[in-house]
Amino acid sequence: MRARLPLVIVALASLGATFVLLPVVALFVRAPWNRLAGALSGVGASTALRLSIEVSLAATAISVAVGVPLAWVLARGEFPGRSLLRAAVVLPIVLPPVVGGVGLLVALGRSGVVGRWLHDALGIQLTFTTAGAVVATTFVSMPLVVLATEAGLRGLDLRYERAAAAMGGSAWYVFRRVTLPMVAPQLAAGAVLTWARALGEFGATITFAGNLAGRTQTMPLAVFEARQIDPGGAIVLSLILVVVSVSVLVALGGRLTGLR
Amino acid sequence: MVLEAEIEVRRGDVTVAAAFSAGDRETVGLLGPNGAGKTTIVETIAGLVPAASGRILLDDEPIHDLPPERRPIGIAFQDGVLFPHLSVMENVAFPVRARGARSRAARERAFELLEWLAPGIDPGAKPGTLSGGERQRVALARALAGTPRVLILDEPLSAVDVSARAELRALLRRTLRGFAGPRLLVTHDPVEAMTLADRVVVLESGRITQTGTPDEIRDAPRTRYAADLVGMNLFAGRLTPLEAGAGALETADGVVTVPWPEGRAVGPIDDVLATLAPADVALHAVRPEGSARNVVHGVVDEVAILGDRARVRLNGSPRLVAEITTGSVARMAIRSGGAVWASFKAVEIHLMVERGPTDTL
Numbered sequence: 187m188r189a190r191l192p193l194v195i196v197a198l199a200s201l202g203a204t205f206v207l208l209p210v211v212a213l214f215v216r217a218p219w220n221r222l223a224g225a226l227s228g229v230g231a232s233t234a235l236r237l238s239i240e241v242s243l244a245a246t247a248i249s250v251a252v253g254v255p256l257a258w259v260l261a262r263g264e265f266p267g268r269s270l271l272r273a274a275v276v277l278p279i280v281l282p283p284v285v286g287g288v289g290l291l292v293a294l295g296r297s298g299v300v301g302r303w304l305h306d307a308l309g310i311q312l313t314f315t316t317a318g319a320v321v322a323t324t325f326v327s328m329p330l331v332v333l334a335t336e337a338g339l340r341g342l343d344l345r346y347e348r349a350a351a352a353m354g355g356s357a358w359y360v361f362r363r364v365t366l367p368m369v370a371p372q373l374a375a376g377a378v379l380t381w382a383r384a385l386g387e388f389g390a391t392i393t394f395a396g397n398l399a400g401r402t403q404t405m406p407l408a409v410f411e412a413r414q415i416d417p418g419g420a421i422v423l424s425l426i427l428v429v430v431s432v433s434v435l436v437a438l439g440g441r442l443t444g445l446r
Numbered sequence: 447m448v449l450e451a452e453i454e455v456r457r458g459d460v461t462v463a464a465a466f467s468a469g470d471r472e473t474v475g476l477l478g479p480n481g482a483g484k485t486t487i488v489e490t491i492a493g494l495v496p497a498a499s500g501r502i503l504l505d506d507e508p509i510h511d512l513p514p515e516r517r518p519i520g521i522a523f524q525d526g527v528l529f530p531h532l533s534v535m536e537n538v539a540f541p542v543r544a545r546g547a548r549s550r551a552a553r554e555r556a557f558e559l560l561e562w563l564a565p566g567i568d569p570g571a572k573p574g575t576l577s578g579g580e581r582q583r584v585a586l587a588r589a590l591a592g593t594p595r596v597l598i599l600d601e602p603l604s605a606v607d608v609s610a611r612a613e614l615r616a617l618l619r620r621t622l623r624g625f626a627g628p629r630l631l632v633t634h635d636p637v638e639a640m641t642l643a644d645r646v647v648v649l650e651s652g653r654i655t656q657t658g659t660p661d662e663i664r665d666a667p668r669t670r671y672a673a674d675l676v677g678m679n680l681f682a683g684r685l686t687p688l689e690a691g692a693g694a695l696e697t698a699d700g701v702v703t704v705p706w707p708e709g710r711a712v713g714p715i716d717d718v719l720a721t722l723a724p725a726d727v728a729l730h731a732v733r734p735e736g737s738a739r740n741v742v743h744g745v746v747d748e749v750a751i752l753g754d755r756a757r758v759r760l761n762g763s764p765r766l767v768a769e770i771t772t773g774s775v776a777r778m779a780i781r782s783g784g785a786v787w788a789s790f791k792a793v794e795i796h797l798m799v800e801r802g803p804t805d806t807l
Contacts, residue, residue, distance in 0.1 A: 352514050353592060354545045363543075
């Protein structure tokens with residue numbers, strides 16, 4: 187039997203749905219359909235889109251590689267300052283991205299605390315490079331996969347890992363064969379959210395990596411720039427981002443993300 | 447192979463302290479009420495719970511400093527604790543793979559064990575689709591897969607349906623007997639302990655209150671708990687129909703009239719177990735005339751006083767233990783060496799019908 191919903195709930199839900207959908211619908215309404223091809227080539231859509239996908243995937247990969255161990259330490263480690271570490275990990279979610287960008291600049295910029303040494307000793311410069319865009323994007327989006335994985339680890343029944351140890355599994359073997367597969371659903375959901383956040387990243391990237399077409403100009407930056415010279419082109423770029431995002435979320439379905 | 451454990455473990459406010467050993471090819475039953483510390487003890491032996499102090503020796507070699515994965519112990523956990531993301535076959539292969547064997551060798555070992563212990567179960571099934579009894583069979587196979595030197599079974603029947611219990615008990619007995627090394631069986635079920643263990647360690651509130659063979663504990667339980675739960679009369683043998691609703695259980699030392707098991711066709715049944723609480727046995731100075739179907743005449747072997755109760759061991763056909771008040775002992779002048787009549791009703795007898803072979807390997 188289907189649940190009967192109170193009218194108030196239905197009305198408020200409709201309001202919420204309209205609010206979310208309205209800008210998307212408006213984008214379609216106002217898109218310069220008659221000069222679509224021209225607008226696309228004019229604003230360098232394909233370059234920005236490819237860069238956006240590369241940067242967001244790289245940021246997601248790094249976030250998973252570093253964030254999952256971090257989640258494990260937060261969930262299982264017992265050491266002083268653990269709650270402080272968790273607060274620090276969550277900070278990029280709370281912080282305005284532009285502040286994160288400034289922080290990265292004074293840390294990893296050419297004359298930054300660590301960046302100076304990177305540049306002088308190793309010849310590595312992150313600002314105004316694609317690598318810099320990846321760094322800025324990772325900084326902002328990694329907390330999502332850390333938090334999701336940590337929640338999964340906390341919800342995991344410790345008996346399974348204990349059993350695996352009693353079956354002769356070394357700590358690494360147990361992590362690989364038992365812990366990781368058992369938190370896979372939460373990890374995957376977190377990774378998808380991280381990727382989604384990375385795809386939309388703007389503030390930290392433009393502050394730290396700059397806005398160079400072909401190197402650091404991802405889709406959100408391209409939209410921002412097009413806004414000032416070609417409002418129609420900005421709409422087209424925005425629509426592309428909407429279509430890509432929705433396609434990916436629908437393709438992954440509720441299976442991975444829990445977003446049904 | 448001999449396992450010796452002398453350990454003290456703190457669990458919250460409770461301290462569990464136990465010293466016992468298990469010999470080669472000996473099944474030691476750790477019997478006690480829930481919360482007595484049984485699981486804590488075996489998990490300490492397996493290295494999953496740190497001991498506050500003590501030592502664990504295997505053939506005089508200390509193993510208490512080894513991490514759990516390096517202790518040669520196979521353990522079937524309560525409720526199985528099978529990995530939900532792995533198939534039945536992968537679960538059983540896990541200990542073999544974890545110890546570095548190749549995938550192919552591990553699979554062969556797993557199939558071999560599953561064929562023996564869980565023939566009806568699809569090796570590709572996920573544990574979530576199995577019944578309690580099936581999960582326990584897989585857990586048993588997994589415990590044996592890593593060719594351990596010590597086998598531990600933690601409450602192997604607690605999550606199993608009553609209907610599947612008898613068959614699984616028979617399988618456990620075969621498996622335990624077939625395992626060459628010390629075996630520990632954790633249970634809160636006295637019948638399980640009495641029928642599967644060679645020696646029983648009774649554990650109450652974190653302390654060992656008694657150690658002995660099942661017969662020794664049955665005949666002279668030292669605590670109220672042991673008397674109530676372990677000190678049962680146990681009859682085993684072949685059941686043949688006697689009359690409508692009743693059967694004759696032929697034990698090694700006498701025949702007992704019992705109710706016919708519900709739902710079983712009328713015909714001889716092998717390997718039937720029956721229990722009778724000592725408090726349900728009445729003693730009489732002269733031959734009783736009444737409704738009780740079972741009347742036994744015998745000589746009193748021993749009178750053990752436990753608080754205000756006395757346990758009277760009667761050497762008759764069959765041998766019996768009766769529990770009566772100390773007042774009755776005095777009134778009837780019951781003493782060892784004296785003759786006495788005992789009676790008990792068929793309906794007081796609790797039957798457990800085993801299926802299949804029990805003692806063949």
